[in-house]
Amino acid sequence: MLARDVVATRALPGFDNSAMDGYAVRAADTETANTETPVVLPVAEDIPAGRTDGPPLEAGTAHRIMTGAALPNGADAVVPVELTDGGTTSVAIHQAPRLGQHVRRAGEDISAGAVALRRGQVLGAPHLALLSALGYATAPVIPPIRTIVLSTGSELVAPGQPLRRGEIYESNGIMLATAVREAGGEAAQLRFVSDDPGEFLHTLRNRAPEADLIITSGGVSAGAYEVVKDSLAQHGVEFLKVAMQPGMPQGCGVFENTPIVTLPGNPVSALVSFEVFIRPALRRAMGLPSVSRPVIKAELTEPVRSPAGKRQFRRGVLDRGRGTVKPIGPPASHHLRWLASANCLVDVPEGSTDLNAGDAVTVWDLESD
Secondary structure (H helix, E strand, O other), X not given: OEOOOEEXXXXXXOOOEEOOOEEEEOHHHOOOOOOOOOEEEEEEEEEOOOXXXXXXOOOOOEEEEOOOOEOOOOXXXXXXXXXXXXXXXXXXXXXXXXXXXXXXXXXXXXXXXXXXXXXXXXXXXXXXXXXXXXXXXXXXXXXXXXXXXXXXXXXXXXXXXXXXXXXXXXXXXXXXHHHHHHOOOXXXXXXXXXXXXXXXXXXXXXXXXXXXXXXXXXXXOOOOOOHHXXXXXXXXXXXXXXXXXXXXXXXXXXXXXXXXXXXXXXXXXXXXXXXXXXXXHHHHHOOOOOXXXXXXXXXXXXXXXXXXXXXXXXXEEEEOOOOEEEEOOOOOOOOXXXXXXXXXXXXXXXXXXXXXXOOEEEEXXXXXX
16 A cells, blocks of 8 residues: 555656557648548658657658557657558558547656555555556555464364364464455464463564564463463453453453454454454554445344343345345354355344344445455
């Protein structure tokens, strides 16, 4: 994303040039041309794209010219080759061009001194093309947030490896790293750190200097082997419970000068927590537009029950055309299948415990920035 406005230091195009393969002419020399009585002119020069010596066009002659080549002084129109006999020493022109026809004028795209791109523009393919065309080899940008995503748990195994009883394939790392990238940041994924506080802290200390943000998943609940909570509680990280379902246990702070956010380990809890707490902060820190997901109103297609005293985020399928949302799957935080099938989150307020079909609810659109 651009850190400041970029001004065109030159015009685009930088010179009058041909929009067609054909012949550069003086329109007055060809005004009587037609298919029955073509105008025949000698071809004095060949002008391919990139020729720089710029021979002028004399009256009563033509220059064979290629698309993008500089229009010679004296020429004021281009006749496409399709409207000629394609001659190389002389050319028969079968249709008279209008004055200025098939000529790209200098500065008609952008003039020198004009603002080409505004501060805050997220750079995509056309923006990079414009910068290059203007001669910019580099551009002032706000760099993406460098994030390290760390999955903890002795039970975690890399996908593709054999599992033993009690082991599971690790999925939070790739999920959260992808979510960071989709939000506009950079993400390095670390796997796997066992439930050993010494190993966990050693890994963090080695990698923290590389990152602007650390995100961990797992190890923050109230169990006996909560490695993240046990290791970081004395290192500037605060752990608490949030009145939210899923995603109740959370932690945040600064570890050796690097901000750290610790998310719960259940996959649905981790991703919902990312959407609620991390994604908006990431995008705001990078100055990106659309900090929050689009929030719309939709009608429930079936009843929803929510626990008292908690803000619940249910997975749902939003029908934008009908303005309805269908809650899918149970509310528990381990149902990854339903998370993968959802295109939105149904935001049930803390004070709502019973919602009926037809009730209007707030929906977070996960498929839009």
